[in-house]
Amino acid sequence: MEFPSKLIENAVGELAKLPGIGKKTALRLALHLLKAETETTSNLAEALAKMRFDITYCQTCHNISDTEQCSICANKLRDHATICVVSDIRDVIAIENTGQYQGTYHVLGGVISPIEGIGPGDLHIDTLLERVTSPGSEVQEVILAISPTMEGDTTAFYLSRKLRDQEGVNISTIARGIPVGGELEYADEITLGRSIVERQRQVR
Amino acid sequence: MEFPSKLIENAVGELAKLPGIGKKTALRLALHLLKAETETTSNLAEALAKMRFDITYCQTCHNISDTEQCSICANKLRDHATICVVSDIRDVIAIENTGQYQGTYHVLGGVISPIEGIGPGDLHIDTLLERVTSPGSEVQEVILAISPTMEGDTTAFYLSRKLRDQEGVNISTIARGIPVGGELEYADEITLGRSIVERQRQVR
Numbered sequence: 570m571e572f573p574s575k576l577i578e579n580a581v582g583e584l585a586k587l588p589g590i591g592k593k594t595a596l597r598l599a600l601h602l603l604k605a606e607t608e609t610t611s612n613l614a615e616a617l618a619k620m621r622f623d624i625t626y627c628q629t630c631h632n633i634s635d636t637e638q639c640s641i642c643a644n645k646l647r648d649h650a651t652i653c654v655v656s657d658i659r660d661v662i663a664i665e666n667t668g669q670y671q672g673t674y675h676v677l678g679g680v681i682s683p684i685e686g687i688g689p690g691d692l693h694i695d696t697l698l699e700r701v702t703s704p705g706s707e708v709q710e711v712i713l714a715i716s717p718t719m720e721g722d723t724t725a726f727y728l729s730r731k732l733r734d735q736e737g738v739n740i741s742t743i744a745r746g747i748p749v750g751g752e753l754e755y756a757d758e759i760t761l762g763r764s765i766v767e768r769q770r771q772v773r
Numbered sequence: 774m775e776f777p778s779k780l781i782e783n784a785v786g787e788l789a790k791l792p793g794i795g796k797k798t799a800l801r802l803a804l805h806l807l808k809a810e811t812e813t814t815s816n817l818a819e820a821l822a823k824m825r826f827d828i829t830y831c832q833t834c835h836n837i838s839d840t841e842q843c844s845i846c847a848n849k850l851r852d853h854a855t856i857c858v859v860s861d862i863r864d865v866i867a868i869e870n871t872g873q874y875q876g877t878y879h880v881l882g883g884v885i886s887p888i889e890g891i892g893p894g895d896l897h898i899d900t901l902l903e904r905v906t907s908p909g910s911e912v913q914e915v916i917l918a919i920s921p922t923m924e925g926d927t928t929a930f931y932l933s934r935k936l937r938d939q940e941g942v943n944i945s946t947i948a949r950g951i952p953v954g955g956e957l958e959y960a961d962e963i964t965l966g967r968s969i970v971e972r973q974r975q976v977r
Contacts, residue, residue, distance in 0.1 A: 572866065573836050573838055573843055573845070573862070573865065574828060575839055576820075576823055576824045576839060577824055577828065579820045579823070579824065580821050582820070583816050583817040583820040584821075586813065586817070587802050587805060588801065589798070589801070590802075594793070596866070597792065597793070597863070598791050599821075600861070600863060601791060602791075602821065603824070603825065603828065607825055609790065610821050610822060610825035610826075611822060611825070613787040613788065613790070613821060614817075614819070614821045616783040616784040616786070616787040617784050617806065617814050617817060617818045618814060619780055619784075620780040620781055620784040620806070620807070621806055621807065621811055621815070622811065622815075623780055624778060632777050633777045633778045633807075634778055635778045635779055635780060639777055640777065641777070658804060659804060661777065662775065666775065
């Protein structure tokens with residue numbers, strides 16, 4: 570693609586580096602910004618730079634935070650005996666949006682993936698073990714809420730091996746089964762099979 | 774959606790203002806930038822701001838340009854007797870990429886759309902008429918290469934009414950028909966009908 574201006578070529582090139590955005594979409598976005606008020610662009614550029622350079626991470630759970638401790642870890646009303654282990658900050662936001670969880674989190678920052686060269690040492694696993702095993706730790710349950718992909722299952726297996734000798738700490742995983750509103754006939758066999766084996770008794 | 778940080782909330786909010794990008798995609802982009810090198814973000818922010826604030830438009834054809842005259846209008850080798858009228862800069866790039874056109878362009882900056890409150894006065898129509906009708910004009914053909922939507926056809930009709938009394942200037946539109954590689958059975962009736970009425974004699 571040839572561009573009539575170096576400036577637009579640069580902007581399109583940078584936009585196209587974002588995941589899921591190709592050259593054509595990048596051009597559409599650039600032309601949208603050119604048509605819109607100048608503030609739209611300056612606000613966007615400023616917000617992005619500010620986010621990247623000023624953001625800090627919670628020293629306890631590695632969640633994104635504006636302070637040293639994130640609002641969840643700092644909240645005395647939450648259940649600090651339960652840690653929900655997730656791979657990504659997005660998962661924290663997703664679980665928080667359900668409004669069903671009152672414990673704390675631990676963000677690994679990815680999953681173990683030998684293909685991409687990510688080993689246990691590249692993730693925030695040390696700090697998780699420290700939170701669980703340090704003397705005086707109040708942790709009673711670790712929930713492994715990691716996506717059931719090959720890499721996710723490997724990570725969950727690694728963590729449960731590391732944690733299983735810790736007395737007084739239960740390890741659990743999030744329930745697998747048919748999604749609410751999902752149709753039985755479209756569910757894959759493994760999910761459907763597990764949802765029958767791990768069927769739940771109805772409360773009368 | 775609740776965010777753990779004001780900084781990320783702002784960035785997601787600004788990204789989600791872009792066309793075709795919702796809150797979830799915006800969050801994915803923001804988290805991608807957080808994981809990537811800081812330069813990725815600073816380069817992107819800089820390129821966007823530079824594009825928006827430093828860009829200029831060609832004074833002749835309103836194409837994007839780094840100089841007062843765009844590289845196409847300034848090119849003496851191109852056919853300045855032919856003007857291809859398009860609604861958008863994207864169309865210039867698309868036609869240039871075909872390598873089939875040697876004339877100049879005129880970018881209207883949109884199409885006439887009463888619903889969106891865009892009248893002929895909001896488009897670069899005056900300057901087009903001036904280019905065609907000014908004494909000493911060398912223009913011999915105006916190609917109306919405007920998308921065949923309702924608004925596009927209205928705009929083309931308006932322009933051809935304005936230009937038809939100009940002696941020595943031919944008005945043409947881009948050919949309509951079955952796209953190369955397109956299947957006859959999937960073509961809509963109007964396109965197929967027009968492609969039969971306006972059939973082209975084969976050159977032996």
